[in-house]
Amino acid sequence: MNNVLESIEYFRKAKDYAEREYYEPKRDTEIITNLFNTAIKSLEKQIPRKPLEQQLNINKDLIGLCPICMEMWVIKYKGYCANCGQKLDWRD
Ligand SMILES: [Zn+2]
DSSP states (O other), rough: HHHHHHHHHHHHHHHHHHHOOSSSHHHHHHHHHHHHHHHHHHHHHOOOOOOOEEEEEEEEEEEETTTTTSSSEEETTTOOTTOOOOOBOOOO
């Protein structure tokens, strides 16, 4: 977890630096910024988040709504959202 948090912090600083520097053509700055944003979003999905609206389904399995994409109902034994890849934390 610490490696993930440290990596996110590193990428945020690197992105800020890239945005402050002026690359020619300007399009290069946009490409670099998008790459850092993709890396940051991917790493953030490794930080476990609690599913929303937890409830029991018809088979008495605990289910919840993915807190990131809000489009996928996930079941307790799944560690990740099948739609967006968010890591899930089912602890009380
Ligand atoms: Zn999701």
